[in-house]
Structures are given as C-alpha cells and as structure tokens.
Amino acid sequence: MESLPQEIVLDIISRLPIQSLLQSKCVCRAWQCLIQDPVLVHKHLCRMEKNDPSIILQSDHPIDSELYLGVLSCQNDGNYNMITKKLPMPPLLRKFYLSGSSNGLICLLDSYQKLKPFIYNPFTGNYLDLPDLPKRHDTRILGFGFAPTTKEYKVVELSFSPWVRFDQVDPPFEADVHVLTIGSPTWRNLGTVPFYFMRRKYNHHVLINGKLHWVSHPTRNRTTNLIISFDLATEKFEEIPLPDCSSSNSNLAKEGFGQVAVLRGCLSALCYEDENEQLEIWVMKEYGVKESWSKEFSTGVFVPKIMLEQEDPGSFFNSKYYLHQRQTGVLCLLRSGELLLEYRNKALGIYDPKCRIFRDVQFIFEGIPKFRAVLDHVTSLNWIDSTSLVNIANG
Template identity: 50%
Template sequence: MDRLPQELVLDILSRLPTPSLVQSKSVSRGWRILIRDKALINKHFNRLVDKDPTFILQIRDQPAQNQLYFGDLSCHGNLMIITKKLTMPPLPTFHLVSSCNGLLCFRGTHRSFGLICVYNPFTRDYIELPKLIAEHPSHHVGVLGFGFDASTEKYKVVEVLYKGITRRSSSSIESAVHILSVGSPTWRNLGSFPFHFMWQKSQILVHGKLHWISYPDKNNATNLIMSFDLANEQFLEVPLPDCMISWDRQFHELVVLRGCLSAVSFEDDNEELEIWVMKEYGVRESWVKEFSIGAYVSRLLQPNDEHESLNSSMYYSPKICMRVLSLLTSGGILLEYRSKAVVVYDPHCKKFQDLHLTFEGIPRCFRAVVHVASLNWIDT
C-alpha cells in the first residue's frame, strides 16, 4: 500500500462498503489515520450519495422499541434488505430527529428527556450535547433542527421553544430560538420569532438551510415555508408555488428530491397528493409540479375485519398516512405508509409496488429516515 500513489489509494478505498472501512481501522495506527482522512471521507461519501438511498429504521413497537436497523435497497427480487442491526446509542429511550452527512441526531425521551446527542452508528462516534435550560418555565419544546454549516465546517443544532401554544393556529405566539455549534459548551439565544412550526417530519436540510412548514396565523391564511440559514443564522420566508396561495390546498410535508427543495401538497376534497419541486432554489417561478400520486393501500395495511373496513377510507387516506422518502435512480418514488409499509410508486406507469422488509422478527411499526452510511465523525 505504501508504494501506491496516495490518490490511487483513496480512490480504491472510497469504493469499499462503510463496515469494511470501519473494521480496517483496527489493522494499525497508520490505517486508523488513513480511514479518518478528510479526503477519503469526502470521496467515499460523494460516491454513496449518487447511489440509491439507504435508511436508518427506528423500531417503535415492543420488544424491540428504539432498536435501530440499517436498510438498503437490493436489486435481488426487488426487496429492501435489512443488512445490519445497529449498535444502540447510549440512551435508554430516544427519538430519531434527523440524519446529516452520516450522523444521526437523537433527542432523549422520558427519563433522559432534554438530552440531545449526535451519533454515527457505524463508527460509533458519539457526543452528548449540553442541555438547554429554558429562560422561561412555561416554554416547552417545539421543533429541533440539525445540519452542517459549510462556511465554518461545524454541525449545528437549532431548538425552537414555544410558550403557551394550545392549538395549531395561534394569533399570538411567543417563541425562543436557540442554537448550538456541536463542540461548543453553551447554547446561544437568537431571540424570538412569530411563527409556529409544524411537526418534526416537516424539517429538511437543503442548500445549507433548515426548512420547516409553519401553521397559518392571523397574518397568513396559508402554510408558509420558513428557512433558517445555518451560516448567517437568520430566518427567511421561502417563496411558495402559485398553487399554494389558496385556501383549498395544504402542505403535507417537505422533502429533498435530487438536491431540490420539494413540497408535498393536497386539496381538502381530493385524495391525490402533488409533489412540487423548486428547480432553482429561492426562485418562485422555478416551482414545478413534478409528480401526482393517487390513493393506495399497501397489502400490509389491508383491513383485517369488517369493522376496520368501514373506516378504511379515512384510516388509509394518503393525506394522513403517507410520507415521501426519496427519489430512486430508476425514477420511482419511495413512500412510507403509516410507519408500517414501504412502497415504490412508478410515476410513468402509475403503479405501486410493495417492498418486503426483512428483520430479526417482524416489527409492526417503524420510522424510516434517509441516511448515508458514511465515515464522518465529529471533531470537537
């Protein structure tokens, strides 16, 4: 290996699976240094990003509650194969917030509530973040964001705390925004802002900015998309597609498709979902309706008895139960239904295909998060 040019060595290693590279750190001190080389980490990561997505699945039902699995799409029989049961982070119970560059952000629940950690499930690098102490006792957790600031090469966590929110739409919202650069000992208070963000699943990271959907209020009749720039630490309203500036359409969620900010929307009286893609970030006129997805019930969600079938129309409404995960290299759209089934939708043939999930045991409920199994680690 010493006789080969460094560039060739990095190129060869960048093509290997992440678990193999992690294991090679045990060979010698030289290998350990090589595997942590930033050039190799970046080259390896960029190769993985161009492939079909992989996933972290957090199991939500007993007895494997909070167990993590790594999921990969297999070309053999069109299956999603669960290739690896992952080592758990050192938390008794936790909620998986998001994934960024191969790092997972977790929030502790129950006894460890308030604890936030960042973890690479393959390298097992782990860091527990300082706890945020709210200035006002009535402040409670709203949403949490995690992303990478390329200008400083730092990972940052943003936490929005709300005061006195009792309903989705509030004419008077008091909030406090705090930010922490991972590795720093203290949180910084960025002040208040007049928006109430939707649930955690609406948060995505694109173009160095975190994005959330906000609820309507007395000044806005419709949902808004708000961005938070991790570099300048400022909020900004993202221009909406024309279809969204109306009373009869609502946002379902935000998603990143081929690196573009995308919004999933629906009409109140229509079961069909539309996916709008912002082809040029920040340019309102670049919004394009790229996909439409009709109603579908996975075989795993078929009603088991007559009583359940009476409510199946509402229970299996895609507006309520479907999440868009990613766009495949084949052009198919990967969907998650009611945290129990994964489906591929072919927008050309307008057909759905259930994917089989293989576990050690069959969990009834899970949450899938798109994740790149990288060598990234946190330099504190």
C-alpha cells in the first residue's frame, strides 16, 4: 500500500465500515494517523450520508438512559428487522436527554449536572462537556448543528415559561435565546424572539442548509402553527413560508404543520387530516420557495403490533385516533422509497407509498426492549475536541 498515492489509499479505506476503521487504529501508529486524517474522515462521512441512516435509541425501561445503535435489515419476505447494539457512554453521565445529531456527533443534555450539555461521538468514544446552560426558564429546547459557511458547530438553547395559557388576551409569546459555539468557553445571549416553540417528548428539530428548524405555536398575528428557522452562520431567525391551501376545512389551513423532517435533503413537514384520518407529508423541493411545497405522501392509520401487545388495545391512548393525531413521526425516506415512521417513541414502522401498505419493524435487542427517544444518525469518525472539529469541517 506504500506504493499507492495517498489520495487513492484514503479513497479505498473510506469505503470500509466504521468498526473496521476503528480496529485499524490499533495496528500501528502510522495506521492511527491515517485513520484520523481529516480527509479520510470527510470522505467516509460523505459515503455514509448516501446510505440509509442508522438509528440512535435511548432506553426507557427497565434501565433508563442508555444508548443503542439500530440498523435496519430487510428480510427476503420484504419485512424489516432493527438490529440493535448497546453503545458505550461517557463517564459519569447517568441520566440525559437526547437533543440532536450532526455529522456523526450527538448532543446530550445531562439532567443531573445542572442540565449540562455534552457533545459525543458514540463510536470513537470521544466526548466534550460544554459550559452549563444559562439558568432562565424551566422549559428549554436545544438545537445542535454545523454551519458549513463558517465551519462551526453550535448549540442553541431556547428557554421559555411553561405556563403560557393560549386563552389569554395577550399571552407572553417569547423565548430567550442563547448560543454556544463549540470551542468557546461561554454562552452568548441573543435576547428574545416572539415564538413559543412546540416541545415533544424529545427535542425535535431538523438541520438543513446550515439552518435549524422547529415548529412554533400560533402567535398573536398568526392563527396557524409556524415553521421557524435559525441560521447557524448569521444567527438570525426567520419564518419559513407555508403553502397556500385552498381547502378551508383542512387541518393545514386551520392548524398548520405539526412536525418537521428532512426527506432526501429537502425540508419536509407533517400535517394531520382529522376528517380523512390521513397523515400528509409535504416537501419543500426548493428551499425557501413557497411555491415549491408539494404534498408528496398521504398515509392512513397504522397501529404497530408491539404497541397492541404491550398496552390495552381498547384504551384511548392506544387508539388509532390518538396515535395518528399527534404521535406519529417521520424519521427518514429510505433508499427503497419507503418511509421509516416512529410511534410515540415506542415502535417503528415502514410505509410503502407504492403499495400503500404498512409493515412492523421487528426489534432484535441485545437487552433493552423499550426506548424513550429515537433519531436518525450518520455514523462517523468525526473527532470531538474543538480543534479537530474545525479541521474535519475544512476537510
């Protein structure tokens, strides 16, 4: 291999699975330096982004706050298994919230240490504990992502009072905003913004074009939900234009979108149609262009088999209405063209839009049978110290 040009060697090695690359670091010092080469890390990440993403699962019972890696496996009969493997955890991190993923790095919020955030690569084992969050309000949402123009990773904290009553004449629709650039010792206060962000069981945001996106409740001047973006480079908030809806009876016209997602690199959003019991998935094919919104998918109601087995099938909380109304999320669009869905952080399902059928995803666990949070994730060699983060981004 010494006779080959360096760029060819890196191209060949970048095709290996991450487990093989990590094992190769133990061969010798030269291999260790090679595996840590920023060019290799960048090449490997780009290849992984073209594959179906892996899934990060946070356990709920019987052991709380452990991480698992889930990899989808399609069987000969067309059904899917989710093969899971327990991931190592940073030392002294006992209980946490799973707050986001970017370029193979995940953001964790330690609920014991004064809500202290961590950035962690569960495959390399590297982690970085960040400065404590500013103490403002009890309810807080974190966003984590990479700004490609400035080559910086940032964590954004949105905090607000949980006691807003929407029947008030003049409710306090605002959130305090703090930003931390990875490598900086302190959080910066950006003031307040006039939005009241939706908070799911885990902080759900998406990153696209260097911008974080959340759904916000209606404001004083708007009667429907809003999609709000935050540009990690300019640190400015902006409302994303929503599609015009000709049907005044539709939920999209009355309420707006309930969740956001990224499907094949496009900003996507979910709307729940009560009358027809449909989950509508809209895709913004040209980012920022209102006219490019298109309704790409419309699914019916599905209750995963595992949820019927674990809970009382006749209860309201396990009914089709309750599941479909607010508890179905879209994780990603697979290369097969099928949608990977999650249900109340308790089960996964596959929807085939061509055949219009649902399939359960059968879990194969090492040990933990239930989880509380789930997000899609790209496995990466990305290092966790601030100097390496900048170098890898430039690679």
